[in-house]
Amino acid sequence: MSPKGRNAMTNYKIKKPVLSIYMPVFNAAPYLVQSIESILNQTLKNFEFIIIDDASTDSSWKIIKSFARRDPRIRACRNRLNLGVSTTSNIAISFARCKYLARMDADDISTSDRLEKQLKYLKSNPKTVIVGAQCTIIDQNDQIIGFKSFPISSTGINDMLFWAIPVQQGYMMINRSLLPKSFTWYSASKTSAEEVDLYFRLSQYGLFANLKDYLYFYRQIKSSLSHLNPKKTFYLTLQSRLNAIKNGFQPSLKAIIINLAEIIVISILPSSLIYNLWYFIRGITKNQSASQIGTFVGSQV
Secondary structure, three states, X not given: OOOOOEOOOOOOOOOOOOEEEEEEEOOOHHHHHHHHHHHHOOOXXXXXXXXXEOOOOOOHHHHHHHHHHHOOOEEXXXXXXXXXXXXXXXXXXXXXXXXXXXXXXXXXXXXOOHHHHHHXXXXXXXXXXXXXXXXXXXXXXXXXXXXXOOOOOXXXXXXXXXXXXXXXXXXXXXXXXXXXXXXXXXXXXXOOOHHHHHHHHHOOOOEEEEEEEEEEEEEOOOXXXXXXXXXXXXXXXXXXXXXXXXXXXXXXXXXXXXXXXXXXXXHHOOHHHHHHXXXXXXXXXXXXXXXXXXHHHOOOO
16 A cells, blocks of 8 residues: 555554554544544443544644553544545554454444453354454434344344445455455445445355444534435445346346336435335334433443
8 A cells, every 4th residue: 555645643552452452533523532432431442443534624634643642542643635534544454453444434423342242252163264243323412223133143234235235345244364465355436335244255254243232323414425325325236236246246136126126216216215114124123212322232242
């Protein structure tokens, strides 16, 4: 990876960490403190935390530097130019030293036992290349608005891969020892749905798994690229699915039928209606109460 577009890495001090965590950041200042603290307060302590700021125009870099000065587990870097989430993630991964690699998104929150439970699972299941879990959905004001469930069995996950995201990217953990050194991570051309290509490539090297535990708080932000233009996000995803077939992926008949239905519906419906319908199809449950995350998470984060 060329050093062009980024400053030197700082705080390369942790000896023999067991886990590398990477976080791409762009203008996430309102949520960044919560997100970083949720990693630093994990029950698992021996990790390196690679945070790459993608030339944010808000106070994100100031926040990152403040944490990096206080905690030597953090390795902080800033792109001189905005390179996009895919390239920024690739830069972060290029610095990772450990066999196990975890993702953390800059606007979400991990429960305090997330990393410990995922790492324990991967160590106990050496043929599993990626593990996720279940997640709670929160809004911009830390209100719990729903719950997102993922299949547990490898068969169920593989079936979902062709019609929906079967593992939430923000809290995936990967066993890199199962991957070739030349493994391609993110495609630089993907501005959203960048994980779809990655998941199809990962599926060639091991099993997928999700823990039954709710270990993550996924923040749904209306200004995100995927929410502003769901049709574009879907067609980028569809492109990845078709490329996967060309490369030998064999979806089930059920997955093909669901995918065809998605194409028809998304082509017809206005963007404003797509997400409500998707919630129904995907089986995402909405929370009717106005519970505060602080109350809900108190014993978990």
